[in-house]
Amino acid sequence: MHTDLWNTCLHLYARPGVERACLNLQSQGLDVCLLLCAAWLEQRGVRCDDARLKQLSDCAEPWQREVVQPLRHLRTQWREASAHDEALGALRGQIKALELEAERTVLRRLESLTQSWPSDQSQGDCDWLQRMASLAGQPDCGALQTLRAAINRA
Template sequence: MQTDLWNYCLNLYARPGVEQAFLQLQDQGVDVCVLLCAAWLEERGVAFDKARLGQLNACAGPWQHEVVQPLRQLRTRWREAAAHDDALATLRVQVKALELEAERMLLRRLESVTQGWSKTQSQDTCAWLQKMAVDAGHPDCDALHTLRVAINRA
């Protein structure tokens, strides 16, 4: 198991079906960075509670809104035009790299929030993905199931 959140995310994201699952969830409005952190916490055996989830969301929300989402929107808007404009395509690649770095910084911030959150004695209390899915109204979402399967194969 990876010890830091960033390397855990890289490992998880590379597993079959996970990238598509995250993109599907992102399209549904799920904060993928918070979801990645939740998967990491679940695998580490850290107990879920709504206050902790609130701390993660409070950390991620402003950064997503002010930094990550504007970069993503710009990159997405340029997709079609960049296919016919080499200069714009080059800029789009740079924006994509900035977006990834912004997500990496957010993951560092989320990891920092979790410092001191100890492991629990009961695995039943650390089902982050299940509890987040129920809270979000997506308890049976195929994308979340794909993530659970990928995590359990680790």
């Protein structure tokens, strides 16, 4: 198991079905960085409560709104046109790299925020992933199950 959030996310995202599940959840308005952080905290046995959920959301939301989402919107907006324009395709690749680096920044900030949160191995009934997902409504349970299965195999 990886101990840092970024490598944990890379490891989980590479598992079969996780990329599709994450993209599905993202299309439903969920912040995948927050979900992956929640999964990481659950793996570490960190106690989950409303105050911590809010801290995580407050940390990630401005950066997601002001940096990640505009980059993602531009990248997806250029998808079709870039297939027929090599220069635009190259720029789109650079935007994709910037988007990934922006997500990495969010994950670093979330990890930094949670460093002082101790593991509490007696806290076995905390469902970080479900509680984080429920903040955004009723997400696709199948996609969450895929993500949870990958976490449990990690």
